[in-house]
Amino acid sequence: MAAKEPEIIRDKDQMRRWSRAMRSQGKTVGLVPTMGYLHDGHVSLIREAHNHTDLIVVSIYVNPGQFSPSEDLSTYPSDFHGDIQKLMAVPGDVDVVFNPHNLYDYGTSKNANANEAARASDDARVGNGGNGAVSCVEENGLGHETWVRVERLEKGMCGQSRPVFFRGVATIVSKLFNIVEPDVAVFGKKDYQQWRIIQRMVRDLDFGIRVIGSEIVREKDGLAMSSRNVRLSPEEREKALSISKSLSRARLAAAEGQTNCKELRDLVTQAIHESGGRLDYAEIVDQESLEQAKEIRSPVVFCVAAWFGKVRLIDNMEINI
Template identity: 55%
Template sequence: MEQDIEVIRDKNSMRNWSRTKRAQGEKICLVPTMGYLHRGHLALVEEAKKRATRVVVSIYINPAQFAVGEDFSTYPSNFEGDLDKLKDLGVDTVFVPSDLYVREDNAGAGKGQDNIASGCISCLEGKSGNGHETWIRVEKMEKPLCGKSRPIFFRGVATVVAKLFNIVEPDFAVFGKKDYQQCRLICRMVRDLDFAVEIVGCGIVRDSDGLALSSRNVHLSPKERQEALSICRSLNQVKDAVCNGQISTGILQHSVLEAVRNAGGKIDYVEIVDQETLQHVDRIDLPVVLCVAAWFGGVRLIDNIELQAPTS
């Protein structure tokens, strides 16, 4: 018989649920999401089911990672659709907090995210000193790549993930490698702050045309979607070039930059960095990752490919 999903909205109730299950000998895996679930998210859930007896999927659009002018207020959502997809996969528990931050004078607390009019980090900041003011910074790893154009993004990511870990208390947590910098940054935070959580990174899930799955893809026009395919095509061309002996990161980066620009994209960055430290490298000798961020219309897309020079 099909089992209903338990939706938990209260932090204490979520913590009590986890502690009860763990006392019964169960293992818990957390899949943090911002909702509007696609096949990429569902692949994370499938991986989580291999690791634990209980899977908790969190759905929370985190205002702390959106700066003024970014797309918090237009970020897509379909809560009932998300529940249906998770139910089909056999997930029995979803954590949907109304708010994870203490607002100035408690304004908006418990009223749900629809109450956040400004829709970004500014709604958490106040003048009275009563609002949220504790942040986690992974100081070096947050600065390159997406951190250059989104300087508060990873502060918000690290903080909300730490809060989820403290509330859910999972044994495992699964993250997608499409957000490569995020995945590596969370691994470093867990190591440095001694969280008792094993982080599992999962490979990128792509649509049939090669575009990396993203909740934001829904905002692409048909023309922009076709133009955006230049990203994955150029990444595959770089992989071929490396297999054929090209190890100069400058040449490889330039080829991607030109391909995306010629297709109509506006480049945020094209960088080849060390997989562990995310620091720029000039030649491919250690394992590296080529990361791309580009705008097509009003949609910012990210993608990447892990690379290693041939050993012959």
């Protein structure tokens, strides 16, 4: 067990200087981007990163750019002190925790005054990609106006119900990549669509960074680990098991020859409905293009999002037949 306390860096220039200094010594740097409230799923990402690089940076930053004002930014759980304790217990050490204050605040600018801010917000409502959505960043009106979009992969599944989400994710990950300048970045496959979007973005924008997808970590009873799980009541948590249980049954059914996606989807939607969950989507899609499949003829992934009480959970299972 490690006991080294990671260096905590809050300034982006200092972060970049650290990374460049390490690289100039021939060291490789791995980045594990997180929003904090760390659990064993995050720890598994860090273990995975250790397989690829000499040094590990864990970023802890709840990104307002991927939340719409109606979403749960304000209630997103956080426990920085607990996170550091957790990281000190990770075998092999975490070298740096990058914990910036606000990555969308660029200091005084002509564009940060009230009029401009109001106008930016208006523009965003009517003009950002034609979907009329706006994130907490535009609400704050600090003048940020550059967004990275992976235009096809961002459309379906979570993109349907969270219109600013993947725009915000791709943008903050670009920012973190440019600040930390890592050799390798590790993302969890629990956020499957996010992982594929980042992979595609890295390819399309020629980032000199290798993206690794790390397997889902589950509680003993099968619930996929998530920082949001803590917000479930004991009853909701029990009901939420319907997701992983029905996904497992669907995967087994597929392995036994059921390749009709509607049948498999019905199995999952019915189980979640019966448990009292409110389904957002249950889709069986190609693992790379994320296009919906009707029959399983190549590797697919079964992705689910559902609400239990006020908590929206996602989960998925790859089906490789």
